[in-house]
Amino acid sequence: MTPLLKVRDVAKYYGGRIGCTDVAFDLYPGEVMGIVGESGSGKSTLLNCLAGHLDPDSGEVLFDTRTEGLKDTVTMSEPERRMLSRTDWAFVHQNARDGLRMGVSAGGNVGERLMAVGARHYGDIRSQAIDWLGRVEIDEDRVDDRPSAFSGGMQQRLQIARNLVTGPRLVFMDEPTGGLDVSVQARLLDLLRGLVRQMGLSAIIVTHDLAVVRLLADRLMVMKSGRVVETGLTDQVLDDPQHAYTQLLVSSVLQV
């Protein structure tokens, strides 16, 4: 089986400071990988390097494109990368406002991504948008409201609908449940879990919440000071952590 994403020796420096370095892994179709670590450990830097938002200083990020097979997204042309980010990739931001167009209606937010890949029939776009709002549990009668009239949890679900409507193969998520209260988090997690399983998506989820990765991720990568200190099956890393930092992380979680 060909990996969907093949990452080799990715490094990013901010001046003399390490953003992330020596990162390498393969992600296979249908796999969900969690990246955990404290703030400043380089997990968001890494995610942005993988998703083409930041240029890594060295290394390769090979994506299994539909037409040409594995291709380095770092060196591919800008239009090509932009096409990928509109079709095969999706990026769910921590702050829904970064991933939505706040001045456009909810339906428009979902429809815009469809139009970007060539959909032109207004009726089809609208009915697909309504279908997706339903899947993320937003009532049909809110389709013409602007996201600014939505609660934080609804905005986050709208952002997910906007991202998944074009049937991406790889989803990047940066703290998708950060800043939401726990009952909204549970709903969102259950929703994400269902969508990921149904659509057979591969995903990379950055979070500092170990409960989130336990629920969503098949495997885990633990980062500290810009380096990967431990990788493995999610429940193995959480139940039998090997590295000193992971042991500290796991033992620091408060029991409810």
Added chain:
Amino acid sequence: MIQISDLEKSFTLHNQGGAVIPVMAGANLSVAPGECVALIGASGAGKSTLMRMIYGNYLSQGGSILIDGVDVARAEPREILQLRRETLGYVSQFLRVVPRVPTVEVVAEPLFNVGHDRDAALAHARGLLARLNIPERLWSLSPTTFSGGEQQRVNIARGFAYDYPAMLLDEPTASLDATNREVVLRLIEEAKARGAAIIGIFHDEAARNRVCDREIDVTSFTPRAA
């Protein structure tokens, strides 16, 4: 089916002065299809540790765990996940509940995971829930709020939903009433009859004598204090 050789395990506690605690050395065990082996030994002897190592929850420091040709001690995460989907089932003592998922879907999930038809899987799940005496009015609710015994029976139904060729059972009859205990023992006997290789921990001696063909004392795998 399950072949364990020279298995070693130690825990290194980096945040407690780097203490190294060796817990297992030279563990050997093999289980044939249709056979049920009981792990015995005092509390703390390493029964659950061994089960978790076989399931890939705990890393091994040496040796091998071959299940249907896959060495769990060295396999990649996705190989272990595939093994858990298709070959190796684990009935733990506690149900890890996902919020908002109805009981019947919790039970049918292992069948969805191997691509069974949705309706057939749900019908099979309903059959198991009925056999384990979970009232029908609870099937569409999430098991989050169920009593301890009910959660355990849901967990057992889930564990037996798919016909795994190899199974790990951690105290499957603990805290069950006589009727349900009998149902669980029947399920184990049926699994053996279709050729499943089973490793179990049973504190219930009568249950152990009824379904297990052999006993292995894990105390013999404990390394001598240096």
